[in-house]
Amino acid sequence: MPDDAVVEHAPAKLNLALHVVGRRADGYHLLDSLVAFASVGDLVALRPGPLSLRIDGPFAEGLDDGPDNLCLRAARLAGADVSIALTKNLPVASGIGGGSADAAAVLRGLARMGHPLPDAPERLGADVPVCMGSVPARMQGVGETVTPLPALPRVPLVLVNPGVAVATPRVFAALGCRDNAPMPAIPAFRDGTGLIRFLAGTRNDLQAPAQDIAPAIGQAVAALRATGAGFARMSGSGATCFGLYDSHVQAARAARRLARHGWWAVASELAPPGARG
């Protein structure tokens, strides 16, 4: 029987740099972030039918498939009745935007099925606008200002999650200073070395407060460096960390070593534009 599913890849979002540069009156923080996407991600498949959600995949357990799931919230925002199958490959609530990526993938898929994109997708989450395009971008404001950047080099990387949950609001609340300097101007990068040189002059302002809450994050970053990463940092509000490597062989070997700690560790690469898994 032919399958009429519309399939969308929901790539992991990486905050390669994340500067917190202020705070709005409503408590949301103003950000300045270099966002990229990895080739690893979740998968959503949409089929015509009454609104429903089925979840499988390595991180399906523990993720609620009820009405608050971001896939269903996205479909409701678009006013669409659709049957959604989500393959959850990314750890939940871990700083790589899995929920936002899923919501954006549902909206993209619905657009392919003829449903107009809803206004203000940021109502679903601060990371949804950048996940809509899933291309490298400078993200500012509270996430609603997205400026696409030229393609990044396809740098081999490893994502590692030390298995600790850190709640995003708690990390923001633990920030020492909320008025930090913005990122420097972002040049075009010819290779991974140029990208790493730039990142060395940037920060993730959420890493120190997240590490105070969950010291395993510091251990994960140190372990990435010990496996030869030329650069390692936490993404978003954590706890997932990334390391950038010279080669895919080195990244694959590092992921195998890091997994021996009992951590989720996958080798991937910075996704080329248009990559859809």
Ligand SMILES: C[C@@](CO)(OP(=O)(O)O)[C@H](O)COP(=O)(O)OP(=O)(O)OC[C@H]1O[C@@H](n2ccc(N)nc2=O)[C@H](O)[C@@H]1O
């Ligand atoms: C920190 C970031 C950086 O990309 O990534 P993650 O760690 O979530 O991946 C995002 O801004 C998170 O985006 P998202 O996870 O969609 O956040 P939301 O659900 O909108 O907000 C969760 C909570 O985080 C805090 N929050 C979020 C975004 C922001 N700019 N300022 C904030 O203070 C608020 O307390 C808010 O109630």
Ligand SMILES: Nc1ncnc2c1ncn2[C@@H]1O[C@H](COP(=O)(O)OP(=O)(O)O)[C@@H](O)[C@H]1O
């Ligand atoms: N489809 C989904 N995938 C992941 N998380 C979801 C989803 N729907 C709702 N959530 C909820 O959204 C929150 C943020 O999840 P996620 O986007 O994975 O994390 P983060 O914003 O830290 O990268 C979690 O508390 C989770 O329970």
